[in-house]
Amino acid sequence: MYTFADELDQWPAARVLALIEAASPSDVDRALRRRERGPADFAALLSPHAPARFEDLAREAQRLTRKQFGRTISLYAPIYVSNVCGADCTYCGYAVRSGNREKRVTLNPEQMRRECGALAALGFQSVLLLTGEARYAVPVDAIAEAVSVAREFFPSVSIEVYSMDSADYERLCGLGLDGVTIYMETYDREVYGRVHLLGEKANYDYRLDAIERAGRAGARKLNIAVLLGLGDWRVDAFHTALHARYLQRACWQSSIAVSFPRLGHVPDRFHIPRLVSDAEFVQYLLAMRLYLPEAPLVLSTREAPALRDRLVALGITHMSAGSSTRPGGYATHGEDVLQQFALEDHRSPAEVESAIRRAGYDPVWKDFDRAFDTAAAPGGR
Amino acid sequence: MDRPLEIAGRRFRSRLMIGTGKFPSAEALRAAIEASGAEIVTVALRRVDLDRPDDEGILSAIDRDKQLILPNTSGARSADEAVRLARLARAAGLEPWIKLEVTPEPRYLLPDPVETLKAAEILVKDGFIVLPYIQADPVLAKRLEEIGTATVMPLGAPIGSNRGVQTRDMIRIIIEQSGIPVVVDAGLGAPSHASEAMEMGADAVLVNTALSDASDHAAMARAFALATEAGRLAYLAGLGPLRGTAEASSPLTGFLGGPPHDLRV
Numbered sequence: 001m002y003t004f005a006d007e008l009d010q011w012p013a014a015r016v017l018a019l020i021e022a023a024s025p026s027d028v029d030r031a032l033r034r035r036e037r038g039p040a041d042f043a044a045l046l047s048p049h050a051p052a053r054f055e056d057l058a059r060e061a062q063r064l065t066r067k068q069f070g071r072t073i074s075l076y077a078p079i080y081v082s083n084v085c086g087a088d089c090t091y092c093g094y095a096v097r098s099g100n101r102e103k104r105v106t107l108n109p110e111q112m113r114r115e116c117g118a119l120a121a122l123g124f125q126s127v128l129l130l131t132g133e134a135r136y137a138v139p140v141d142a143i144a145e146a147v148s149v150a151r152e153f154f155p156s157v158s159i160e161v162y163s164m165d166s167a168d169y170e171r172l173c174g175l176g177l178d179g180v181t182i183y184m185e186t187y188d189r190e191v192y193g194r195v196h197l198l199g200e201k202a203n204y205d206y207r208l209d210a211i212e213r214a215g216r217a218g219a220r221k222l223n224i225a226v227l228l229g230l231g232d233w234r235v236d237a238f239h240t241a242l243h244a245r246y247l248q249r250a251c252w253q254s255s256i257a258v259s260f261p262r263l264g265h266v267p268d269r270f271h272i273p274r275l276v277s278d279a280e281f282v283q284y285l286l287a288m289r290l291y292l293p294e295a296p297l298v299l300s301t302r303e304a305p306a307l308r309d310r311l312v313a314l315g316i317t318h319m320s321a322g323s324s325t326r327p328g329g330y331a332t333h334g335e336d337v338l339q340q341f342a343l344e345d346h347r348s349p350a351e352v353e354s355a356i357r358r359a360g361y362d363p364v365w366k367d368f369d370r371a372f373d374t375a376a377a378p379g380g381r
Numbered sequence: 382m383d384r385p386l387e388i389a390g391r392r393f394r395s396r397l398m399i400g401t402g403k404f405p406s407a408e409a410l411r412a413a414i415e416a417s418g419a420e421i422v423t424v425a426l427r428r429v430d431l432d433r434p435d436d437e438g439i440l441s442a443i444d445r446d447k448q449l450i451l452p453n454t455s456g457a458r459s460a461d462e463a464v465r466l467a468r469l470a471r472a473a474g475l476e477p478w479i480k481l482e483v484t485p486e487p488r489y490l491l492p493d494p495v496e497t498l499k500a501a502e503i504l505v506k507d508g509f510i511v512l513p514y515i516q517a518d519p520v521l522a523k524r525l526e527e528i529g530t531a532t533v534m535p536l537g538a539p540i541g542s543n544r545g546v547q548t549r550d551m552i553r554i555i556i557e558q559s560g561i562p563v564v565v566d567a568g569l570g571a572p573s574h575a576s577e578a579m580e581m582g583a584d585a586v587l588v589n590t591a592l593s594d595a596s597d598h599a600a601m602a603r604a605f606a607l608a609t610e611a612g613r614l615a616y617l618a619g620l621g622p623l624r625g626t627a628e629a630s631s632p633l634t635g636f637l638g639g640p641p642h643d644l645r646v
Binding site for chain 1: 402403404405406407426427428429430456457458462465466469485486487488489541542543590593594
């Protein structure tokens, strides 16, 4: 079977970089004017010549986003179900050898209910459940239970957990799971191996194909990303877009979203190898919007309020608000429990909501209905 | 003098229907609805919480004395999901009208003909007034009419594309053959597109993105209202047929004697 790994093989970093380096200012202009853009156009938009046309790129990104999504921003909240982790991802606060000493906990169903209740009271109707890489501490059964509990409170429930087999995704989708988020972190095999030292996550190929398994199992919303700061952001951006296009064909009934996580707060032992500046960050976002006009683009509270408020008008369509990266962080546990990383945007959901309104956009809390049942989808899933 | 638009026995003066997605605020939506004069306003059930209607949401922008809320099933990927949504809306107290949308792929939101037909059959039997969103497929339109849908709503172009009536040849056939109102839905990006659809003989048009995308929502809504009316008037007045070539000004068959006649008749 043809998989994304086969497609990735056709685009080694050297070929991607050659394409980006070959791009001229007039290639950027051409990419701007096109109605449908190909890989060479995307490469031009990632090139060092693109920033000279930032204002035009931003206008086009805004036009395309408004056409597809209108002036709306969908809001969601993360719920960390557990911070127990058996992996050693050197950049992550949950890593088993991160040196962090705060408590490791896994929420039981009753605590889950309390967290869900707190978020529902704030207006949230869409949540993302997260765990560490610890099948032994949080088996698929426990994730299934967490999904079921969350579905009592919210029409839309997604997960961002360890990679699973097809049968596991099918089971969770049957319980009403709506979306699956899996960040590849970096498509660069060598860098990937250097920062993912232990556990299942060290298996590059199993993780690479996981999102397609989730899509084929019936997940409606697939969300991919690279962690900006690990590899060459231009090459990773290119591979992310390639992956998104591949998934649009392979999982044609799923929407393919892209997130923009950027490394900021990291454990003491880790130094961010390829810092990504605000300008590069914005260039990546604009290029992605122009290349994938129909893709939801997601921004978390890792970024600061000033930047987040600006990006509302430049192509972002989904935002988290009032987040905690600590299990039980909304209503159960205090600061003695380990968080995954420190956040930059500490505003309440209501404050984020008013900032979105001030920017001339409509904050959307509900965009999914309980009547949708992934298990019942046609098409031989 | 025009007759009012009649759908399932109910009469409407306006032939412009409005979609409610993508607006920056409820006030912007309210202004657009008011300026459009629309009497049918469609609302995505996935976007509203019928059990907890809030003051700032989409429903707050609709004046139920002036506008019929037409709930739609957008987001549904299968007949089952669409039917479930429709029943929930009715149970929550909305009238049993449903704009049936089954769109399994999220990029272009193109309608699934198989699942749409299946859902329409169930909903019609269940007592719903069904307005199905379909590809501009004349045979599908007849099949839906036969099972008892209240209208058909063929697309002019993919939703949100603003490309106008790209499917005009097929829409022409649908209009020609239809015994129920034909509403051109999706893709109408400019008032001239709405005019064109109405000039072709469509019974009504539905727009959303063109209004939500405009910098002045109300002005654009008014422009669409005027264009819809202009197109309707032109249709009623009898537009001349499109001709591919210039016509000879003197009769070619005068030598036969008697009045010249049209060879095509």
